[in-house]
Amino acid sequence: MVQSSVDSGIFDKILENLAHDAPDLNSAASQYNKRTLAQLAICSKAFLEPALDHLWRRLDSLFPLLKLLQGFKSSDGIYVLRGIVTPDNWSRFDWYARRVKTFCHTGNPLGQAVAKHVYFRVSQLHSTPLLPSLQHLQFRHSTQDDFLTLGVCLFLSPSLQSIEFDGIKSDKLCGTFFDALICESAPLQSVTLRGQGLSKDTLDLVIRFQDILSLEIDGSFIDIDWLKRAGALPSLLHLNLNFNDSSISALDFDLGFRNVKELIITGPLPLVDSLLMHISTTHLEYFDCRVPAGVAKPAYEGLTYRIVTRWRETLRHFSIALISQGYPRDEFPATALLALGSLDHLRSVQVVNYVTSCLTDKIIVELASGWPEITELLLPDSPPGFSLPTVTSLQALAERCPHLTHLRTPFNDLAPELPPPSYGGPKHGLKTLTNARFIKPGDISDYLRLGRHIDRLFPGLKVVNKREAGHWGLDYVKWKELHDALSLCQTIRRETREEYESVGGV
Structure with missing residues (x-):
């Protein structure tokens, strides 16, 4: 069988399903799918390139690529790089590396510890971007050493579109990374930064990417000046801000964010309500907020009234969650729920960790009548x-x-x-x-x-x-x-x- 006898759309769908790492897919199933892709690659010359593209498009560790280098071997239980890497060896390495689109750093598997000098040696020997087609980079709960040996040295690529750094404790090298991407004119579209060590300097660098579509920031350096400049980003569609450690208590100016369609806010409810008053977008589709406990019922009624008044025709998703799961829990009043009933196009409503007294059949019947979608x-x-x-x-x-x-x-x-x-x-x-x-x-x-x-x-x-x-x-x-x-x-x-x-x- 050759690829020409198979509908290309169906074949691509098969490869996509085999390569997809769903959250509920167990390790055994994932390994089986990868073996299937590898078998497809060798069963037909027509299948070779597309199957390998899907097999290698996502990596969690550089170990599979490093194994392709002849001098990469184990010494006293730790992998090192010794000897000369020939041009042919680098060509083989690059033949696979150019297929990697997503790198999610989780550390090397057990028994595959790599000496840190290996990464420095690779960056010295390989002068061009290690992963030239890399589009999505994720470092979750990374240490400073990870950023030093991996983030800065190996993943600077002009093709990067999205970056997620979590668990940041000291972000000087993180800032250097963004500065280098600015120099490379990387087409960055999505940035997620979480951590107590996030600095104002790095936040300022992030909003220099004018074509950014998605921005998630969790840190204590969100201030009024930064909000004003971030609000002017012309292409921003998705905004996720955590104000729990911020010094901002209220807003009294036009925020901007005129094109935002998805808004996720964590922080005190008065600040959330103040933000909703001053945000410019007129076509919000997705609203999600997480607030601390201790809020009176009228505040929730005011929140839903404001949302219904401003985005009745556009809102598709409403979610509110109480951050504290202890007792007593806040009451989300039935009147606030009924106000949401006038949002005819809602497809998702989530009210999490709250209680509501007097939630009757009559109220639920009325809500059901208003939410056909x-x-x-x-x-x-x-x-x-x-x-x-x-x-x-x-x-x-x-x-x-x-x-x-x-x-x-x-x-x-x-x-x-x-x-x-x-x-x-x-x-x-x-x-x-x-x-x-x-x-x-x-x-x-x-x-x-x-x-x-x-x-x-x-x-x-x-x-x-x-x-x-x-x-x-x-x-x-x-x-x-x-x-x-x-x-x-x-x-x-x-x-x-x-x-x-x-x-x-x-």
Whole structure:
């Protein structure tokens, strides 16, 4: 078989799936996919280049490339570089290195320790950029030595588009890195900097990249002057700022950021609200804020009112999370939720670590009516002593929110029998259901009844969780019984359908 006999789009998709490192992909599956790509590369000359491009496009360590050098060998358990590296050897090295597009530094694997002089020697012998096609560079929780031996010496490339440095403790070399990229006229589009050692000098260098599209800054040197200059960046679309250690308490000037579509802010709610008052963008699509506890209900009402007033026609995602997960938790008032109900185009609503009293079936039905495009809805918990929504709310969400795939809501699972569904469309696509509060059923019949209700409303459900942890937690036995009841309903339905199909039924 040759590539010409295979649709190029399908072939590219196969290679893309094999090369994709999804977060939920385990190590064994990832290694299997890489072996498959390697086998594709050698089975046909037509497959060689595209398969190798996908196999080598991402590296977590330089070790696989260094192994290509003849003088790279182990000495007393540490790899060193000895002898002469011939031009042919460098040509082989470069043949693979030019394929690397993403480097995410996680350190060398166990048993593959590399002497630091190797990196200096390589940078001395290899005068051109080591990874000439490198576009994305990530250093997470890196030490100063990592920046000295790797970041500055080896990854300066004029092709760099995105940089992520995390855990910065002292950023003088980080600043040198950005200054060198400015000299190289690198087309930098995305910068993420996190760490207590981040300095004003480095922040000033970052905003000299006028074509930057995405900016994430977590450090104490965000000040008024820097905000004004960052707000003038003409192409910025994604902005993520952490003000927890900043001296800024309020803003009273036009911030700029006129083209920002995604806004993520961490800091005190009054500062977040002040920023929303003075930001210039008129087409915000994504809003996410993380705030400390201790905020009164009217402040949350004011926040949602401001968002609804300014971005009613554009906002697609709203998320607010309480940074402190302790008790007592702030209350996110039901009136604030109802205000969000007027945002017709919302596809994701997340209210995390909050409580909301008086969250009733009536309120959830009203919200469901206003969010026909919603795909993810994470509602707050209800505090003890308040009545809870029932499965009536689940039915309203099933009927009015056909695209919902992830739902978290408190509900009383001891609700009465439900009437038949009023809709006759395709089965609902909800995959994950999380109950923010669990009311203990009386006996096994209650679990079976609840499981039957849920199965009827959401026949494609895969996961039933307690809170966001992805497991049943302290209520393991209760949630296990509910999960078993739901699985029983799904099994009966599947076996019944198979039986009908086997005898020629529908």
